[in-house]
Amino acid sequence: MSKELVEALDALEKEKGIKKQVVVEALEAALVSAYKRNYGQSRNVEVDFDQQAGEINVYAVKEVVDQVFDSQLEISLEDALKINKAYEVGDQIRFKVTPKNFGRIAAQTAKQVIMQRVREAERSIVYDQYIQYxxxxxxxxxxxxxxxxxxxxxxxxxxxxxxxxxxxxxxxxxxxxxxxxxxxxxxxxxxxxxxxxRSHPDLLKRLFEQEIPEVFDGTVEIVSIAREAGDRAKVAVRSTKDGVDPVGTCVGPRGERVQAIVNELRGENMDIVEWNSDPADFISNALNPAEVLNVIFDPDNERACTVVVPDDQLSLAIGKRGQNARLAAKLTGYKIDIKSESEFADLATNSEQEPTEQ
CATH class of the missing domain: 2.40.50.140 (Nucleic acid-binding proteins)
Structure with missing residues (x-):
């Protein structure tokens, strides 16, 4: 068993990249537990694996003391001096206590430890592979x-x-x-x-990078994404180079580029809008395909606004079940309150007619 074990450890290090010393340390610790479990000993023991000869030995470790209270853990100074006159109180002495049939237990334990280390190494290899992705x-x-x-x-x-x-x-x-x-x-x-x-917004971002070279190389940048997976998504893009139309680049000739993404997502509708440093313009673009007449920002809340649209565009701006407005708000980071032109005019008139307190 000894020679086979040494060969197995060498092969393990060579083939699996598992350091021999790591396995030896784990094996020694496991054999200490195995010894105590099989021989009912509570004494302080150490297991030593000779990597050259392949021999495994068990040692009881006792501390040199003036007066012995526990013979399994201690040895008197008087007895220690009989072994070696150099011993002093506090020294540790190792006594070989390897049982005759310990080789069988050692072989079983070694097999278990090696299998465990192989599993751990394989898990680590797989983890290292996929954490990159x-x-x-x-x-x-x-x-x-x-x-x-x-x-x-x-x-x-x-x-x-x-x-x-x-x-x-x-x-x-x-x-x-x-x-x-x-x-x-x-x-x-x-x-x-x-x-x-399949529903994560970044899946959409990666698909754009796969299908659109200009997104991959940074010529066109995706600023934000709002997505309700399987139904509709809005993607805000901007160009990092003059003369490049970010929306047209993403849509592609006859819509081929964006259509490839839509097909991959089983028909999910895709609105590609141009990002703008002017929040009013960006919000107007985000509410596409509706036409926006005005964007009024709330003086008490810098991330809230009222958007005015033509009367016949109100339902289009809000969208089915409020989806267009909801996605636009998510895309821009603004709370958006949509009003029709006539509704906003009525509110403005009523506000002007309200009496002021004297």
Whole structure:
């Protein structure tokens, strides 16, 4: 067993990159527990693994004292001096107490420790591989589905796609190939856990980078994204170079670029709007396709405003179930109150007619 163990440790270091000394230290600690468990000893023991000869020995460690109270943990100075006249009170003496059949226990323990270290090393390798892809898009294959998750095979690990990370209404079937966004990688006790999403706003950002070279190289920058997955999204873009139309660049010839993204997201509607340093202009752009007549900012709240639109554009500006206004507010970071032109005029008239207190 001794020679085989040394060879196994050498192979482990060579093939798996697991340092021999790390395994030896873990093995020695495990053998101490195994000795106490199998021989019912509460004494202070150490296990020494001779890496050259491959021999494993157990030693009882006793402290030199003037008066012995516990013979398993202590040895008198008088007895210690009989062993070596150089011993003093406080010294530690090791006595070899290796049981005859300890080799069998050592072999079993060594096997368990090595297997555990191999599992840990493999987990670490997988974790190191996938932590590099955190915040990135990968393509995986749907493996199975249960009431909690869609399990997506990414190669060396099975990622989980929760209900909240799925696109509402999207159906998944085994062997489907889907693009997912890795938003979190955890190194848990059970091994690396990879969490992926189809509804995350950054999935949209990464898709734009994949489909639009100018976004990837920074010529066009995505400033903000507001998304209701599976239904509609608004993306604010700006150009970092003069003469480049950021919206047109993202839409592409005949809408081909943005259509590729829409297809990947199973028909999710996409509004690409131009970011503007002037908040009023940015808010007007964000409410596209509605026409905006005026943006009045609240003097008491710098992040709130009232937007005035033509009477026939009110429902368009608000959108179905308030979606257009909601996404515009999320995109710009402003609380937006939308009023029709006539409604705003009535409010202004009533305000002017209110008597002032003397």
């Amino acid at each position: 955190e915040k990135e898009i990968v393509t995986g294959e749907v493996e199975r589905i249960d009431h909690r998750y869609v399990y997506v095979n990414l190669g060396r690990v099975e990622a989980v796609l929760s209900h909240q990370d799925q696109i509402p209404g999207e159906e998944y079937h085994p062997h489907d190939r889907i693009k997912v966004y890795i938003y979190k990688v955890e190194n848990s006790a059970k091994g690396p856990q990879v969490f992926v999403s």
